[in-house]
Amino acid sequence: MSQNYKELATQGLWSNNPGLVQLLGLCPLLAVTNTVTNALGLGIATLLVLLGSNLVVSAIRNWVPREIRIPIFVLVIASFVTAVQLLMNAFTYELYLALGIFIPLIVTNCAIIGRAEAFASKNPMLPSAFDALMMGLGFAAVLLALGAMRELLGQGTLFDGADALLGSWAQALRVEVLALDHYFLLALLPPGAFIGMGLLIAGKNAIDQRKQRKQQVKTAITRARVTGTIV
């Protein structure tokens, strides 16, 4: 069982990462990652929606007929998004204003319906929740990496405006890494998001390939030793 959970974790965080590998939910991913704060806000919102929808979809999976499962999943997801939107409007008003249109757009994040259909509708609640958590964290990690990259290059800071998300104490989180006279616009605008995303994917592939090569070398060595004992 724990083997399964480990497998789910690596899938969500790395080998089947919704942002880097499945390339799902690109619209919000590229659009709001101009600062770490926005990325974190959207990451948490998406994680909550994913967790909620996976739990509910998994709980009702035995009562939902196959023919109408998609409309029901959509209803469940849309309800969760609306709930998150209402809660953010009530409790994190400034972040709600900053994320604006991208909260309702979580509905269209295919990663969520993708997990509902591919995993939660076939598995019990606990693994489904764990899967949602890992997929959500994987997605949030990509958002954060991209957000940090763009904010750093674009305006030379990290966690600018974090107080809108985490309360006034978070003003202390703001780090001015480079003092830039002029903003590096490309990083802040959508083309910069595409380029940054491309670099992240390339980086992940490079790491995977290196790992593979090492493994091949290792197996080669073991084989050599095996023949050695026979002789």
Add this chain to the structure above:
Amino acid sequence: MKHPVTKNALLLALVAIICVSILTLLQQLTAPRIAEQRLANRLALLHDVLPAAAEQQLLDDCISITAPEWLGRTSPQSVFRWREQGVVSAFVVETTAPDGYSGNIDLMVAITPDGTVLAARTLAHQETPGLGDKIELRKSDWMHSFANQAVHEANVRSWAVRKDGGDFDQFTGATITPRAVVNAVKRAALFVQQHPELAEQPANCEAF
């Protein structure tokens, strides 16, 4: 024996009803808190542009005005009045620059009846991050350049960005945004100056 399509339709309707009821409940629960947040946001801005005034009194003495040629919107906007000993000493006008680089820029401007701008703030905008968003106070103190600037017949021409021969700085790489904001603030000031009857109209805003 029910037809499976009927059964599915009923089930779908049931799920929809459950979802809607949960959301209605949640909306009822969060509505007061959301209204509170909006009000707090507004009060903070009012306090920011007109620190001398008591915000609640400002909110109570408010008129709703539709003046697209002055305030840039075809929908009603609020004009708050601050009275000292019964005489209006300042207006806080919600105005819109309709010609921003990407759409409307909503502003709040405190103006004395004779047309002196006390302070101006940006309420909402979609200007380019890093270029046009210097109209936000947390990015740049450019909005402070409106403090205590008077508009009158003689100096209307200096109410423009430097590129257009005026007194206000533009931003490097962005002229459209500051031009739109300067014009909107100027129009609001002229509006107040040329409409002394604003002080007399009965308060008619919906409760905030």
